[in-house]
Amino acid sequence: MNILDRLRNYFRPQLTCADANAFIVDYLEKELDQDTNASFEAHVGKCAVCARFLDQYSTTIDLCKSEGKIAAPPELVESTLDFLRDRGIGRD
């Protein structure tokens, strides 16, 4: 870390846990500006409570992705095309 980065870190405003919580969505979507992103990571790096919460929050999203999908019936497309054909839609 060069002297400029050290100075920047020194003068960077310290986030509270509540501030960090409000930035989670934007942090995960990589929408934070560079300074806020660095402040967020600095806070989570030294706050075990926020680090645990961020980890569990990310796990919650992963669980939604992996467990939340409902399987569609296999003949869904064909039955929908039949439904529409019966109403005169989709016929050549």
Add this chain to the structure above:
Amino acid sequence: MADTKTQRQPDIERLLAGDPEEFRLLVAQESERLFRVIQRFVKDSDEARSVMQETFLQAYERRDTFRRESKFTTWLYAIGINLARAAVRKSARSSSLDELDVDRLQPDFNANGRPSMVPPRWNPEKLVESEERHRLVREGIDRLPEDYRTVVMLRDIEELPTAEVSAILGVSEGAVRVRLHRARQALHALLSEYFAE
């Protein structure tokens, strides 16, 4: 039947002109995802199929009202969600949580910005019990109030970009982010009841 998912996207001009081939392509490409989204509202598989088919029917019949302000599929999903909401209202079903419950499930911070409660550790052994995990996640999502369940479904499960979720729901991207954060935190709290050591 050919694997339509690997085929080209429907041509919007031909779709709007009522070309049957383009409409069949749209049905083939969007049915599965549209079905999943609708089923999160109506719960019953047969009803979800019926609402989905009505969605395609309405999209076809009302295609001249499509204003080209969004993607055609964004407009299609907006129709589907409105029909699904109407079906839920008609049958007077509701999720078990309300806005106050969601408030209660948010982390609480004191005046210094410190959390008033430390989240309990999650037990890694419980996390790998896949059948139970599967049931808990689905039940948790289904218990969320409709506005929250919808953003989780579109953003986290179907992985649509925030801008598209915002267009489908007719709310700002900021509102999508706020709802998503509250929904995830409520879900985290619900899952913590089981996953905590």
